[in-house]
Structure formats: structure tokens, C-alpha cells
Amino acid sequence: MIGDTMTLLSLLGRIMRYFLLRPETLFLLCISLALWSYFFHTDEVKTIVKSSRDAVKMVKGKVAEMMQNDRLGGLSVLDAEFSKTWEFKNNNVAVYSIQGRRDHMEDRFEAAADYVKAHLPESLKQQLQAFEREKRESALSYTSILEQRILAVDREMLDKLSANHDEAGTTCLVALLSDRELTVANVGDSRGVLCDKDGNAVALSHDHKPYQLKERKRIKRAGGFISFNGSWRVQGILAMSRSLGDYPLKNLNVVIPDPDIMTFDLDKLQPEFMILASDGLWDAFSNEEAVRFVRERLDEPHFGAKSIVLQSFYRGCPDNITVMVVKFKSGAGGSSKAGE
Template sequence: MVCYSILKTVSAPLGHFINFLRPQVHTRGFRRNFDERFGDPHPVVLRIKGLRMMIDSGKPVESGVANVLPEKEDVIYGDFASGGWKSEDGSISCGYSSFRGKRINMEDFYDVKISKIDGKTVCLFGIFDGHGGSRAAEYLKEHLFENLMKHPQFITDTKLAISETYQKTDAEFLEAESNTFRDDGSTASTAVLVGSHLYVANVGDSRTVISKAGKAIPLSEDHKPNRSDERKRIENAGGVVLWAGTWRVGGVLAMSRAFGNRLLKQFVVAEPEIQEEEVDKELEFLVIASDGLWDVVPNEDAVSLVRTIEEPEQAARKLTETAFTRGSADNITCVVVRFHHDAPDDPVCSE
């Protein structure tokens, strides 16, 4: 996305990526393609961490979260990273792909977690697309799901827990950055699976789309300033929406909701819109991605492509490559989650 460009930091670090069980970095094809078009880019450091899987130790969540695998950090030089994971019973598999693309800096982050809370296993997937710097997106990757899993009503009232956690995490980020001159912001598009209930929450213009009986169905609506309800909310709060190449809040920010963005916080809120979907046999998979994908790949195209590729990591990589070859000028990150309904009736995120 092109927003808050006057505040962009040209030396913002890439930050840490979760490497979900099978880390792979694929740079040759992208690097060759990139070099042919744009010349030799500056190398980007991808920091990939080992999987942190949460388990229930019988204590409250605040003190009962444990790491199954020790955290480790490897530094790999390149432009592109992907990986994947599959549940032990084979009911769910996911893959991710993340590419810096034509941008100098990488400001996209993603997170995938499994946690057991009150005897229930939950799955959490998220994309965080930073603007004005990478710090807000990195903070969300580090804290958003951790905060959500600690919410006392996470299992009993998941929608309330998501809404309160989004806004609480936003306030905590602003407090943590109160002594800096930066004004980073970030989107958040997340999918939380609790039993057979899928909750999709969105702030900003990242997006989640599902394939249901072969049909592409968006489970989030981009928060753009020219959306009639968003424009009304902003103007009622005393703000303005102006055209500056695209519609922008105060003529600056090209989205109407975001984490961070202290200077526009009165108008640019972090209150999520949440949609709930029942996971049945018609629900094939979901795609969560930053706008680096959606700017050039329509929902229907993304679903059609993923339906032809069984392995979600390969599907995520193909989506990333497709967005790049279609001319996306942004960072491109996506997560593909596939539901395998022919697996035994003991799904990883069981009731």
C-alpha cells in the first residue's frame, strides 16, 4: 500500500517470521525474475523463528503457556520465504508465502499458532501489513494472539474477546511507542478456529476469502475511507476524507481503520469487523493475504488458483508469484488454510 510515505523509514528491519515446522526459503526463481526486471536489489534479512506451539499445562492461560519447541533464530538472506504445516490427524493443513516484492523494505508479518485453552484446541492465523514502518505489524505478530488467548472469555464469547483484544492491543502498542517520533500503523486480518466455528476479524485492507462449494466468498470488507459508512464515521468524529491519488483520511492514510497511527487515532480506529462461519463440508479452504495480493488478484482468481493445488504451501507460493508477475508494487504475503473433511472425526480444533 502507498500511505504515510513521508514517514517511511528506509532502513526499517524486516523483523521475525514464524517458521511453521518446515521452513523453506526459495529465492532463485524470484531473484532471477526480479534482477531481470529491476536490477540487483539490496538483500533482505529474513529472520525465521521456530514454531511456538502452545499447550495446556492445567494452569490458567497467563501462567500455563509453554513452548513445545525451544525458540531458535536463524538468519537467511533472500527475498522470499514459505513454509507449511499439517495437523497430526490430517484434518487441517496450512501454508504461507511472503515476498518483499518491489519494495525496499519488508513490512508484512504473519502468525500461525495452535493453543489449547480450557481443554479446547484452537487454531489462529493472521496477516499484519505495516505502513509508515514495520514496528506496528511486528508488535501485532508478537502480541495480538498472545493477548487473545489470555482473554477470560475467549472460549465462551469469542467475538467479544476478539473485539476487546484488538482494541486493547492497539492501546498497548501506542503506549509502548509513546516516547518515539515514529507513527507506524498496521492492518490485521485474522482467522480464529474454535471447534467448528471460524471467526474472521479485520482491521484495514488486508482480506480473508473462503472457498465454499467452489465459490469465492469474502469474509472481510476492506476498510477504505470512501466506504460510505466509514466516511460517515470519520466525519462524525471531526475528520475529513480527501482525494490525494486515492481517497485518504486527512489526505494522508489510504485506509480508514488500523492499529497505531497515533496522529490520526481519533478517526482511524482498531475496532474489528467480525464475521462468523460454520466449518462444514462445503468449506474447502481460506486465503488470508495483504493487499499486495488483492490489489492485482481478484477473489475469484485466488480461489480458482488454490483449488487446482492440493498442497497449501505450494498454493500460497503460487499466489505470491502470480501477484508479482501481475505487477503488484507492494510486499506480498498470504496464508492458505485447507480443511480436509475426509480425515477422521477428530479434528485438531475439536470441541
């Protein structure tokens, strides 16, 4: 008896799905509601019908617009969806940045990032100019200057932001180009990668992540811990182990501002271009994938920076995404320069 009942219910379910979900059935249902509204002046039904009609028009229009723009590369519709998009182009350097799926644009429009942008470049410029004037008598180097300036900016920012109880923090990735050397300083999980003369990806930095053995040991010695909450986080909060700002974690000494600094021989590498990007890009691309992708698009207006940002978004990146591409020019003696 139970089996017969289940068979009957199953049959009724199939009949209902077949008839009620057919387009013509739905069409007749809408017509019936419209007639009911017309003859009996039911305001509620009128509202339902009108809302449904407007919704259908909106969806049809959006789909048509997306299909049209997809034929043009799909970029304009996507651009319109970003509440904060920023781009820059000058000679051989291009930057493209989007808020993406984040509620806020932390890559640029955030207290720590704004402070570093406003203070670090100028202080570096002054220090480097003094160094160039007194190079022969100076005990400094590009490496020591980068380290001193980054640590100084972090101290100054901590004083300012902690006074306002602002817990903001930021990564820092600086590439300093001289005649024959490239010096890269990194704090956090923004990352640099270079394409050499053979198209190979050369890592310019290494992410500071809590799960790395060196970082994990340091955090433990400081009395801290890491835990997993979608990603490994210091004190269950921060997904990187070094940063500028983040004063509550700095006070515990579990997060530090110390940069890793690496130097590269341009004569040996003879690079085509380099990519400097926030961690949003690296959620979607490996170093090798990013180099291949950009190398095929260097002739685009943004040297592939805009394309790889949008492709990262298409791939589902949940973060802000900022990418800088710097094209190198072959100089005399086989060395490579990033232009003027």
C-alpha cells in the same frame, strides 16, 4: 522551398536510421574505437570500450539466466531479486511473503506489525484458554474476546509507539477456528476469503477503505476529510480507514481500531481452504480469481501460496505481498477442520 527542405531532412533521417542503427554498422564502430584505443593509447576510449563490452556480457548472461530459469518456472531469478522473502510451512498451513517493489518490508519487519505479532497471539491464547475452562459461567464469546484483545493491544501499542514518536500502523486479520465455527476479525484492508465445497469464493472480511459511505461519514463526523492521491486517503495520508497504531490519526479520531467480526458455519460451508492475505494480493486478484488460482495449485509445496504471491508480482503489484493458505480436512459428521 520549405517543403523541399523538409523532404530532404526526412530522407537524410531515414538514411541515418537505416545505416547507423544496423548491427554491422554498430559492430564496425566498436572495432574502430578498439583500433583507435590500441594505436593511440587513449585511456578514455579504452575505458568506454571495456565498459561497453562488460555491459554486453552482463546483459547476455542475465538474459540467458532468465531464459533458463523461465523454463524451470522462472522462480529462482525472481526470488533472488527480493531483499526480504519469508516463508513458512507446517502441516496444512503455508505462508509466503515478499517485499516486492516496496523500499521496506512493512508486512512483517515494521514496528507496528512486530508489536502485534509479539503480543496479540499470546494474549488471545490466554484469554481463550480461560474462556474454555469457564465457558458455562462466562458471559464472553469468541467475538467479544477477539474484540477486547484487539482493542487492548492497540491501546498498549499506541502508548509505546507514541512515546517514541513512531507513527507506524498495521492491519489485523485474525481467523479463529472452533469445532464447527470460523470467526474472523478484521481491521484495515488485509482480507480473508474461503473456498467452499462447491469451489465458490466466500468473503471472510470486508476492507476498511476511506471511500466507503459508512467510513466516509464517520471520518467527516470526526472533523476529518479524505482526498484522492492515487487512492483515497484519510487526511491525505492513510489509504485505509481503520488500523492498529497510526497514533497521529488516532488522536484525531479519524482512524479507529474497531474490528469487524464475522462468524461462519463450517458444517454448511464445508470449506476446502481459506486465504488470508495482505492488501498487496488484492491489488492484483479479486476474491474469485484468487480462489480459482489457489484451488488449481493446492498440490504444490506451499498449497499455491508462493505461486499466487509471485503471480501478483508479475502482474505489477507495487506493494509487499503476504499470503497464508490453510487447507481444511473433512472431519466426522461432515464438518471441516483445519487439522491439528
